[in-house]
Amino acid sequence: MKPTASAGLFCELYWGTSLSEAWSFGPTHEQVHAALDGKAPLPLYGFTLPEEPFLLAERTGQGYRVFVPPAATVERDVPGGGFQAVPESLLSRKEGRVSVELPEGTTLRLTQGQLHLCLQHSVAKDRVSGLRPRDLAWLALVAVVFVSAPLSFIIAGPSPERVAESNARVLAEAREKEAERRKRLGVDTPLRPITEVPQASDGGTQLKVPASFSVQ
Incomplete structure (x- = not known):
């Protein structure tokens, strides 16, 4: 199977069963090099x-x-069987080098001592294609519905007469509820009637005092 243009290489280094490090190389890396150096693209200490x-x-x-x-063994994952040694028929030997193909969907494991290096294709999906004409049509339809709904409400909304009638009905209901509340509390009538013209206070008989009168 030909790899997709977005496929890369994903590597995990284990010490026993503990994950030590992981690296991911994008599709632009045609080759991946390793070295016993922390500055290398893939530092492969212990191998x-x-x-x-x-x-x-x-x-x-x-x-x-x-x-x-040279000192490592190579295994591949087998569905339902874990890792097993790669058959000799799948190994390629050329100029003293041993290599093996890594098809998409397969994991290879290189082992030396307690170190395990697992290699597989990176989990990279194909780039999502642009919007198709059908998608654009659906998007335009949704936009029209979204814009037309508020306009329809404004155009076909209630008339001013109905709004005034509704407001009057709400105010009348509010007054009735307030009257019922005051009646329930016993404050709907005053303790004594309020007269229209206030009565003059009883201050006694008025006396006229001469201007020259003084009291010592």
């Missing part, structure tokens, strides 16, 4: 490498070709 940098993986038309370090 015996014949030279540095060591060509670990190379992109091919079927996926990737993985080159096995």
Whole structure:
């Protein structure tokens, strides 16, 4: 199967069963090199490498070709059976190098001592294509419905007469509820009637006092 243009290479380094490090190389990396150096694209401490940098993986038309370090063993995952040794028939030997194809959907495991390097295609999806004409038509329809709904409400909304009638009805109901509340509290009538003309206060008989009158 030919790899997609967005397929890359994903590598995980385990010490026993503990994940130590992980690397991901995009599709622009035609080759992945490893070295016993922290500045290398893939620092591969603990593995015996014949030279540095060591060509670990190379992109091919079927996926990737993985080159096995001399002192490492190579296994592949088998559905329902875990990792098993790669058959000799699938190994390629050329100029003292051992390599094996890494098809898409397969995981290879290189092991030396307690170190395990797992390699597989990166989980990269194809780029989403642009909007199709049918999608644009649906988008335009949704936009028309979204815009026309408020306009329809404004155009076909209630008339001013109905609005005034509704407001009057609400005010009347509010007054009735207020009257019932005051009646229930006993404050609907005053304690004594309020006269229209206030009564004059009883201040006694008025006396006229001469201007020259004084009191000592």
